[in-house]
Amino acid sequence: METLIELDKELLIYLNSFHASWLDPFMLFITKTFVWLPLYLFLLYLVIKDYKNEAWIVLLAITITICLTDGITSGIMKPYFARLRPSREPSLSGLIHLALDSGGKVYKGGMYGFASSHAANTLGTATFFFLLFRHTRRWIGWLF
Numbered sequence: 001m002e003t004l005i006e007l008d009k010e011l012l013i014y015l016n017s018f019h020a021s022w023l024d025p026f027m028l029f030i031t032k033t034f035v036w037l038p039l040y041l042f043l044l045y046l047v048i049k050d051y052k053n054e055a056w057i058v059l060l061a062i063t064i065t066i067c068l069t070d071g072i073t074s075g076i077m078k079p080y081f082a083r084l085r086p087s088r089e090p091s092l093s094g095l096i097h098l099a100l101d102s103g104g105k106v107y108k109g110g111m112y113g114f115a116s117s118h119a120a121n122t123l124g125t126a127t128f129f130f131l132l133f134r135h136t137r138r139w140i141g142w143l144f
Helices: 002-016 021-030 033-081 117-133 140-141
Strands: none
Touching: 033 117, 033 140
16 A cells, blocks of 8 residues: 555655646636536426426426535545545655635644545536436536
8 A cells, every 4th residue: 555655645746846827827727616607507497397396306306416426525435545645745745836815824624535526526417417318418418
């Protein structure tokens, strides 16, 4: 396991060396929830349009999906693995580029990074909508 962790750190340092500081503000911007609000509203529109009076069942199901993905990653996996985010890993301090937030402070995120709740919620949501609309909207796979 130690070998795998060291390889992971080396790969991170290598990939991080390609950073472009001018992209930091953009990357921080697109991670904000409000940026994706138009997509969420569009998906809500499709659910209401297609399912009309039963739309509440679909909305309940997506709520359960997000609660499960977030609960499993944040409540079970992160405490169990207790793997520090790279921004909080002492052995990586000074070796990787960290983005600055709008206030000019280094953005470090939460304490633990594995597993990513953000990624789990996004994949859970994309999978849900893919399964829901795959037969009626061929483009839905673009959510992935």
